[in-house]
Amino acid sequence: MTERPAYADLPGGDASGVFGPGDALGALNLQTPTAIAHAATLVREGAVFSLNAPVDWVDPPLFSREQVEHHVFTTPRGNLDDWLDRYYLQASSQWDGFLHARRPDGDFHNRLPAAGHGVHVWAARGIAGRAVLLDVGAYLADQGRPLHWRTRAEITAADLEACRAACGVEQRAGDVLLIRTGWASEYERASVAERTAVRADTTGPGLAADDELLAYLWDWGVSALACDNIAVEALPLGPVALHPRLIGLLGVPLGELWWLDELAAHCARDGRYECLLTSAPINLRGGVGSPANALALK
Template sequence: MDITSEIPRYAALPRIPGLDLAYSWDFFGRGDELGTLNYLTPELIRSAAALVVDGTVISLNLPIDQPSPGLFGRERYVHEQFWVDRNTWDEKLDGYFPQSSTQWDGFKHFRAREHGFFGGRTGDPATEIHDIGIDVWARRGIVGRAVLLDVERYLQGRGSSVPVDERFIISAETLKLVAAAQGVTIERGDILVIRTGWPAKYSERPSGSGSLSMLPGLDADDETAQVLWDWHISALVTDLPAVEAVPGDPAVGSLHRRLLALLGLPLGELFDLEEVAVRCQDTGRYVFFFTSAPMHLPGGAGSPGNALAML
């Protein structure tokens, strides 16, 4: 698509009949497979590369056995290593969930009820939908300027903190306040990175702690979708386990449905943002060059994050 065209304001987007939720399918084109990743033009990527000042590279990926215990019924994989012959050592993973640790939620991950997946695609995602797999993202990568909003540091400065096991809601207004406090401006095509410190807190829970029924996250309301769309970000990366607060509120709706299925905004979960957040705080620079190479899994619904920050 010609992404140089003017992006409509959220309020001007059409609404899904019966759900009254805004969607971008006609703006990007019904056959589009990239959604807001279209904003990542070669010009923007070249500009973002200039953010590399001293060559520091920071991994944004948790070990693939984290978080532990696993979440949402995803059991830990079995890692088997073995001799192939007298000189060759090999290995395999059995029962591995690509979305169990640092991950991207792809467009086949979530649908808008009977209205379908991104672009209005309906049918069985395994046998009837033959596009919008994670392999589409893998072929081009996700590369650009990232802007970190350190929500946890902002809240700590005001006597609060993001809990590990409560339905703590982070509003769109809070995101705007954090951006203002850090002095950052969100620009078209930015990869928005939101830190809450959740993975580190989860790893510090006492051994034998039970499973969690409540999780912190972004507000799933229309205002959150409006702010994120009107910021013109290309992707949303968080260290949260579900991006949005759990359990969801049926009266408010699902943020995955609003962002992933209807607006075409890729979602990242459980990214490791601790080291890069410290670096940003120390330098006072909350922008960096971001790269991710999603797993080239044909037809996949998601992928490990496989992401780096370069400063």
């Protein structure tokens, strides 16, 4: 792989062509065999953490989605089988695919047509590599700046770097960055009325949508980014949104609503904030998003 340009050298923050004119993997190209082999050495005790919420979570569903329905039936041979109705692929722990958010100019990532993208492209390859867990929620609370799950607050590049330094973890190209804000755990503790209110008002903390944040992630060499909140970025959106720039321009897959509490607690106990991460996106041709299907191993 040729050396990537720094973010400052990307015209307009646009990574089109960096990995080739027909590339549909974007930053996932940074998960090289060498990077994946290194990630495998991080599995030392055989601890496995599922980062996936139940299919029917959040409840009630966000935005205009409806609750999934699970049906079980008996086949003519007497076996049980099942299917789902109203199964929204981005309703629970999920990946935003490159069809989910267009570039600011209206094109898709790497200026490919819609037919050139789809989560099936990621599924054919798989997602695997070293993950770095930054428990920003816990770090900011220790600094006297606690995040509130129902209050808009921007997590800056400086916040991420300070948390990374406090964790003592180095940056490596190909890393999957996992950011815990504490939103999911607070939602779990909320009353039914509080949860219902979120359906209409998704205000909450998340990443800042500015060039400093984008430069930080790109220059680090982050191959994918997943958070435990609704939309990765702070809500409501500001005048400039992060999704079109991270997904559309830089080609960084975004994960939302991931369950990171158990992994974060383990990292705090053993002082190791890195692990092997695997994810198997659904093999759906032309899919816009996918359940995360993610595991962390330490």
